[in-house]
Amino acid sequence: MAKLEAKTKEDPKLQQRTLSDGRISLYLEYYLGRKQWIDEETGKTKIKHHRKKESLNLYLLATPRTPKERQTNKETLELAKEIRAEREQELKKDRTGKRLFTAKGVNFLDYFQAYIMFISSKMGSRGIFVFLPSTIFVLTNGLCFASPSWLISA
Secondary structure, eight states, rough: OOOSSSOOOOOEEEEEEEEETTTTEEEEEEEEEEEEEEEEOOOOOOEEEEEEEEEEEEESSSSSOOOOHHHHHHHHHHHHHHHHHHHHHHHHHHHHSOOOOOOOOOOHHHHHHHHHHHHHHHHHTOEEEEEOOOOEEEEEEEEEEEGGGGGGGG
């Protein structure tokens, strides 16, 4: 029978879930890290694991009866393993300190203002220019002045 191995150390991990109609659903589970804290009431260390699941919309038959059904299960499982390997390569390629980037709805202007404050605190009274494709930002003493690049003539 084409089922998954019990324990693997892969990220993303190929998982399966038995559905009520007798099929087995395949999905990927990404491990995003963990958060550890001490519970104030009990004094015990608590750990919260962060995971993300991605459905593959691939299904296996729980009890294949014919050779054709067994072959279909094997092909579906191989396809799921190929998809998992592709996703793993994407993660390794895009990794920049964190495993996955999750968009948290950060406002660019708030982020940029915080960046300006950080840079200006390091620079003191000196100013710097930051060039973006359509705008030039001048940073001086924690203040940001923006002007479209077409207004500035060379």
